[in-house]
Amino acid sequence: MELLDLLRLGVALVICLLASYSDWKTRVAKDGYWLVMGVVGLTLIATELALASANWLYFLFLFPIGFVFVDLFWDRKGLFEDGINPVPIVLYALGIATLACLFVYLKDEVLFWRLAAVLVMFAIIFLLYQFDIIKGGADAKALMALSILFPAYPIIDGLPLIHITSDLATVVFPFSLLVLFNAALLSIAVPLGLLFYNAAKKEVRLPAMLLGYRTTIQDARGKFVWSMERMVNGERKFVYFPKEDEEENAILDALQQAGVNEIWVTPKIPFLIPITVSIVFSAVVGNIVMLLIH
Numbered sequence: 001m002e003l004l005d006l007l008r009l010g011v012a013l014v015i016c017l018l019a020s021y022s023d024w025k026t027r028v029a030k031d032g033y034w035l036v037m038g039v040v041g042l043t044l045i046a047t048e049l050a051l052a053s054a055n056w057l058y059f060l061f062l063f064p065i066g067f068v069f070v071d072l073f074w075d076r077k078g079l080f081e082d083g084i085n086p087v088p089i090v091l092y093a094l095g096i097a098t099l100a101c102l103f104v105y106l107k108d109e110v111l112f113w114r115l116a117a118v119l120v121m122f123a124i125i126f127l128l129y130q131f132d133i134i135k136g137g138a139d140a141k142a143l144m145a146l147s148i149l150f151p152a153y154p155i156i157d158g159l160p161l162i163h164i165t166s167d168l169a170t171v172v173f174p175f176s177l178l179v180l181f182n183a184a185l186l187s188i189a190v191p192l193g194l195l196f197y198n199a200a201k202k203e204v205r206l207p208a209m210l211l212g213y214r215t216t217i218q219d220a221r222g223k224f225v226w227s228m229e230r231m232v233n234g235e236r237k238f239v240y241f242p243k244e245d246e247e248e249n250a251i252l253d254a255l256q257q258a259g260v261n262e263i264w265v266t267p268k269i270p271f272l273i274p275i276t277v278s279i280v281f282s283a284v285v286g287n288i289v290m291l292l293i294h
Contacts, residue, residue, distance in 0.1 A: 001051065004044055005154035009283055011040050012149055016142065016276040023270035027224050029138040031073050034145040038069045041148030045115070057105055061115045064095035065148060068122055072141060110167040114151055117174045121147040124177070134180075139271045146279070147176040153286075160286025169290055178287050183271065183278035190269055205264070211240055212266035217256050225265035227251050231258050242266065 015037050019029040042062055049058050077085050079092075099116070106112035122144055129140040153164055153175045164170055191210040198209035212228050220227060226242035231254040255263060 001048060002156055004048055005156050008041075008044060008149050009154055009156070009279070011037065012146060012279050013276070016272065016279060019138070019142065020270060020272045020276050023138065023272045027268060027270065029142075029270075029272060031141065034138070034141040035070075035073060037142075037145035038066075038148050041145065041150075042066050044149070045151060054111065055106065057102060058111060058115065060098050060102060064098055065115070065118050067091055067095055068119065069144060069148060072144065110171070113171045114167075117171050118147045118151055121174055121176050125180075134271070136271055139275065142272060142275060143176055143180055146179055146275075147174065150175040150179075153178075154283050156283070159284055160282070161284065162286030162288065162291045164286070165290055169287075173287060173289065175282065178282045178289075179275060179278045181289070182282050183274040186274040186277055186281070187271070207240060208238065208264045212264050214262050214264055216262050217252050217260065220263065220265050221249070221252060223265075224268040226268065227255070228264040228266055229255060229260070231255055231260075234258075236260065238264070240266075 015033050019033040022033075023029040042065065045065075046059065046062060071088065071091075074088075076088060079085055079089055099119075102112060102116075125134065125140050125143045125147070128134040129137070134140050134143070151174075153160065153170050155164075194213060195210050198204065198213055201213075203209060203214050208228060212225070215223075215225070226248065228238055228240055228242060230237050230239055230251060236255075236258070252263075
């Protein structure tokens with residue numbers, strides 16, 4: 001349904017552009033962006049099911065998908081924090097029971113696996129976030145919202161250029177996973193840009209010149225950067241992959257007190273920006289991995 005796919009792309013781009021701008025200016029992208037995207041995605045899934053006269057059982061998918069997604073934003077106690085919290089436990093139990101019933105009746109249909117893949121993507125993105133592969137909470141929520149908005153690859157007027165070879169391929173490699181994959185590839189441009197920038201300024205130090213640039217401590221305090229240098233037992237040490245939870249001001253204070261003026265820093269570049277570019281690239285070009293393995 002080309003019109004719905006156009007609407008999906010329009011919603012994704014508008015929300016992601018707004019969120020990327022906010023993230024670039026403040027390094028904060030509010031949850032409201034992803035809630036809106038998720039609600040629109042659920043609405044479009046319901047609309048598509050109705051227009052296709054799909055089995056009414058498929059509408060039950062809206063409950064587990066919607067509940068798990070909304071639970072990301074629900075400020076509640078853990079399931080067993082301060083005793084047993086029955087409401088979320090009951091809701092998760094109902095969601096699992098719903099999926100079990102749907103599996104029994106619909107497991108032989110591609111549409112079942114396509115919608116089930118949305119929940120699988122939730123789990124994959126959550127694990128990537130827990131293992132710090134996806135670093136920002138907003139990035140993880142954005143990808144989960146995109147999983148709802150795009151339960152299938154958008155097909156618009158002959159696009160993507162790399163045609164989808166089978167329904168199974170779209171289930172195994174969902175569109176939101178493709179967006180993440182392409183965003184990671186696009187992020188390679190950052191170290192290449194830093195390499196040329198540092199080479200032009202004759203700041204040659206590997207691997208630092210691939211990960212950041214030199215600046216004064218005073219300038220570093222006013223920018224969205226992490227210091228790649230530390231004072232450890234009175235010695236100046238490099239940390240090429242700083243952790244987000246470190247106290248940056250304390251690190252800069254220690255360096256300044258040691259008489260250091262210029263340091264290497266790595267910029268805090270929002271991953272939402274390559275995600276936004278990747279949406280367009282993925283919709284227009286398609287899945288390069290499918291082309292390679294075909």
